[in-house]
Amino acid sequence: MTNLRVGVVGLGYFSQFHLDAWRDIPSTTLAGIFDLDPARTQEVAAKYDVAGARSAAGLADQDLDIVDLVAPPPAHKALVEQFAKSGRILICQKPFCTSYEEAKAVCEFAKTRSCTLIIHENFRFQPWHRAIKTALDTGLLGEIYQARFALRPGDGRGPDAYLSRQPAFQSMSRLLIHETGVHFVDLFQYFFGPISSIYADLVRLNPAIKGEDAGILIAHHENGTRAVFDGNRLMDHATDSPRRTMGEMEIEGEKGTLRLSGMGEISFRAFGENEAVNIAVTAPVDEARFGGGCVQALCEHIVEARARRVPFENTAEDYLSVILATQAAYRSAETGQKQSL
Numbered sequence: 001m002t003n004l005r006v007g008v009v010g011l012g013y014f015s016q017f018h019l020d021a022w023r024d025i026p027s028t029t030l031a032g033i034f035d036l037d038p039a040r041t042q043e044v045a046a047k048y049d050v051a052g053a054r055s056a057a058g059l060a061d062q063d064l065d066i067v068d069l070v071a072p073p074p075a076h077k078a079l080v081e082q083f084a085k086s087g088r089i090l091i092c093q094k095p096f097c098t099s100y101e102e103a104k105a106v107c108e109f110a111k112t113r114s115c116t117l118i119i120h121e122n123f124r125f126q127p128w129h130r131a132i133k134t135a136l137d138t139g140l141l142g143e144i145y146q147a148r149f150a151l152r153p154g155d156g157r158g159p160d161a162y163l164s165r166q167p168a169f170q171s172m173s174r175l176l177i178h179e180t181g182v183h184f185v186d187l188f189q190y191f192f193g194p195i196s197s198i199y200a201d202l203v204r205l206n207p208a209i210k211g212e213d214a215g216i217l218i219a220h221h222e223n224g225t226r227a228v229f230d231g232n233r234l235m236d237h238a239t240d241s242p243r244r245t246m247g248e249m250e251i252e253g254e255k256g257t258l259r260l261s262g263m264g265e266i267s268f269r270a271f272g273e274n275e276a277v278n279i280a281v282t283a284p285v286d287e288a289r290f291g292g293g294c295v296q297a298l299c300e301h302i303v304e305a306r307a308r309r310v311p312f313e314n315t316a317e318d319y320l321s322v323i324l325a326t327q328a329a330y331r332s333a334e335t336g337q338k339q340s341l
Contacts, residue, residue, distance in 0.1 A: 007062060010093070020289065091120050103316070132251070144252070181231055266281065
């Protein structure tokens with residue numbers, strides 16, 4: 001297998017999971033990194049034994065097969081324009097760009113450069129979510145009526161909320177849906193297909209932050225399924241690791257009920273029965289890494305898709321529907337009305 005050369009741009013908190021993944025995939029090599037902070041670039045370069053570029057332009061000119069842009073939304077457009085080259089794969093962090101219009105323009109630009117643009121939406125690659133998708137696809141639940149994910153990470157209390165891990169969360173004008181709920185908009189579409197309308201009721205509970213940190217989002221899917229994202233960052237759930245699943249899920253269908261626990265365990269109770277049976281999670285689970293190793297699973301998927309063994313998931317063009325849905329959620333919260341997509 002050809003060894004793929006990978007560059008990583010942006011070395012903030014979450015980049016560690018990306019760097020670990022590329023380092024540990026046998027068919028990829030970390031060939032270069034860059035951050036606006038030169039000291040951070042050199043620190044990470046030493047840790048991963050990889051060359052650190054003095055400028056983004058310098059890294060863009062390197063012979064790279066994949067460029068992983070672990071940067072915030074305002075930087076996405078300029079970085080894609082700088083790094084897009086024919087045959088190269090660009091992976092862009094979510095939330096993608098600053099608006100639907102900008103994201104669409106960036107997608108069109110990537111096309112003109114014959115560049116594959118993927119959004120790093122990793123929740124669908126969590127091992128328990130892959131197992132749930134398989135169960136749904138095999139018809140375990142029959143017709144799916146409704147679903148609910150209760151987000152309860154318990155990290156949003158008090159004046160120091162988020163400061164130890166992602167301090168930018170405190171100053172974001174939009175938090176719960178824009179930063180976190182977007183994962184579940186994508187996950188719901190992965191499970192249940194396209195969303196036709198959105199209703200949202202959002203509130204801020206912690207006065208130390210700027211954006212909303214609790215609320216309800218109801219997604220109506222084209223196939224009739226209703227999916228509820230019930231988020232409250234101040235509350236927790238039963239688990240030994242709050243960031244494993246970040247909450248609990250229940251999916252109800254004509255044949256029974258499927259549940260995901262905070263331990264990453266899946267169970268199914270058939271309609272009319274009192275006892276549930278466990279459903280095996282067959283994908284590897286790495287408890288030492290975020291989301292059971294979902295970042296590496298996504299990176300491995302990119303490698304497989306580049307070799308044309310599987311189709312690409314989360315292309316930027318497909319991801320535009322997620323942006324439309326999240327924007328609709330905020331319009332609904334502002335107007336108090338359901339929004340059609």
